[in-house]
Amino acid sequence: MRINVVTCNFENNGGGVPHRWERMHQRLRSLKPSLLFRQEMWGSEHEGSLVAYRAENVLGLRGWLGQGASTAVFADTELLTPVREWQERGNPWVMPPTALTLRLNPAGRTPCPSWRPPSTSTTPHPHAARPKRSG
Template sequence: MPRHITVVSSNFELNGNGDHATWLAMQQRLAGLRPTILCRQETFGYAPTGRGSTLFGESKSITKLVGDLGPGKHATALYYDPEVFEQITLWDTEWPGWLLHPTAMTLRVCGTRDVDMVVGCAHLSYNSPTKRWTEAEDLTRFADRVETYESEHGPRKRKLPVLALGMDTNSYVDPDRLVPGELAIPRLEEIKDPPHRAHRSYETASGERVMDSRPDRILLTAGLEDVARHAALLPGGPGLAAVAPTVDECDTHGPAHRVDRVCTTDWLLPAVVHVEVADMKGLSDHHTVVVTYDLDMVVDLYRARFALTA
């Protein structure tokens, strides 16, 4: 039987905004998804020390995972199952220009000598398409991690793949890459809130305002693929359920759309088994992306890529 792992990416609105009952219900809901890796955005109120560390510790206890917070405002966090992965490095992501800094780790598959991959969690700027552009460029660093390993032929360099980058992009998928039947990205005139029109679009050199999908295109150029799109196109796969909206229609944001995504290095896509969007109505303003990988396939692809022995 193949070993399946689950990556969950969840933006929990303001981390419950001080409502402990809602916070607890969300932790239990996430635990019920049985994540192996959990990417959390809007982890406000968590901290490495003090009262915030107690709450963060409770979240780890409920989900039965371990993990770390991002720097700065500690607005993102990454959790993982220590029975499946061993943390090799917690990255320094205190990068200039970020309000909500990302979290990233290098994880090793337990039981292997050097099957190491990058996982990340990010929350792009809600109000500035210019910031999102530069933030997406920063995230391409996750796909550019080169490490040196000893082999029977001496030291060898290896560019690590990104197993999963879970994020709230606050922007849209490339309209030229929509899955047939997927909801179109909103048009500017469909967004009734004027500030939000500015938040989700930018002006081209010709003076035209276009909806922002630059982060999607930047990550794609860096070899980071949208796993939901891949799964939706698999024969016998989840179909359009994989690319369901992650934000419902509302007055400010306009029509329902998909802003929460998980990306993976393109050559790991064959290991993606299933993608779904878990409904979080009553708990958060975002729904949760759930991705299933075949871990044995991940390891096999990795070893084939780098000509490694078991």
Template sequence: MLINAAICNFENNGGGDRALWQWMHDRLASLDLHLLLRQEVWNAQDNGNELADAAEAVLGMAGLIGPECCTALYHDPDLFTQVGEIPKTGPMWVLPPTVRTLQLAGSAPGAVPLIVGSYHLNYCSTTTRLAEAEWLTKWNDKWVKDGDRYVHYPALLGGDNNSYPVAGTPGEPALPVLEEIRDEPHRAHRSYVRPDGVRRMDDRPDDTLRTAGLHDVARHLVATTGDTSAVAPTVDACDTHGPDARIDRIYVSKQLLPAVREVEVVDMTGLSDHHTVVVRLDRDTLTDILNRPLTRAA
């Protein structure tokens, strides 16, 4: 069995267009998802939780709407059981992430849970994005005392990075040329000045996450299988913001990589300004990983 986990930035949660909202959620339901990491879940809790409840019904999943309806997490209750919610995710978030720990059904007694987090890095500040990415790294540093040892909880994190992956992966969209971005404020939003005074496109969140031992599942699949469809653009070119880009990404702790089987970028043209990324994990391999966690002496 494959476990399907997806990230979806649904622009403005449909912007009040209920038919568009329904179309998007029907599309997501058709992907047979077991985990869904949502961004831009605006107004989900208005009118007595109307959209939040409707999303759970359409998706057939249990949901958790994060602070200020910025992000949300959904899980298949037949496959995952919520162990905990982690509300303290750092002090500086503009769009707070949603993070919870989930126990996989069928794992052994004493197996570790999976940390799952949906995030949305800041749109206009490279400085804030870098700080937010640094705080995300804490979820790959979760060691919990278990008798005479500490065990490591692996993480699966995904969302809208509003920045670029470090260049070098075959088949990946090229970084934009700063001067060719027509919208001048967007030039500032997506670039930073190096110590040598040269302005370059912002890839620092990706570098920070990778330095902390989190791995981009799409990049991993290209390296191990050569399937470059995994690094297809998640945002299409436009006149103001520049060329195609891979803004939406899923990162996992290194020990989860053996479970990665496929990565697909699902075209959401007409539904959102971001495409959806799905990673498919082998359930048996994931179960074994959670049953045999990384350990260190107490």
């Protein structure tokens, strides 16, 4: 299985020049990304997120637009399933990232292995660093 991850910082989202925007998104599509990270998504949230939905259609990927339309994540939902979106809550980001959890479909429905609290036993893990002996 191959997962193709692409990132693109497209200055000012093409600067309002339609042919520049179209050419960049066709180029991105030609890379066949499984996961695409976009920066400078300015204006994508206007007019009912028209530009964001247009990007989804051109790329053939599902997209999530971050707070303030500064970033976006696009994913191939045949390979990756969204599990959770993480909302920005008072952190110091000037341009907050788009944050979400995606599950790799071939890995199964459980997004991560079962977690258990550490054991209270005194038996060290076999790979744990052993204390140095003095003397």
